Amino acid sequence: MTMTRQRGFTLIEVMVAMAITALGLSATYYAVMQSIGAGDRLQEKTFAHWIAANQLTDMRLQQQVPQLGESDGDLEYAGQRWRWSAEVSKTQVENLFRVDITVSKEDSPDEVISDIAGFVGPPIVGAGQILPWSSEPEEETQ
16 A cells, blocks of 8 residues: 655645745835835925925015015915925125025925025016116216
């Protein structure tokens, strides 16, 4: 009488294979969730940067030189509420001002998502003439 040996996996082998598969799937899940989070964060930073750039452009298009100091505001953009803050300061060039703008979510104003710095000069007046960079009168050339 000969004994036939059955072929197949033992319970321990199956459990080890399942454990390895579970670890691999959990690592894959973690990587996918990281990727989704990074995409959301990148979108958020992009929107915040656009808001800051829009605020700087709006200041540049005003018909008067910006006032020194801080200003802020809030707006809705891309279905979310945002808060921006701008600080206008003097530079060593007369009639040229530095503007630092920060943008955050309205519900967490202390967490800055994006910030930019730019410069605002005198407004364009009349027929495309630009105000001089200093307070000294321009010399007329003939």
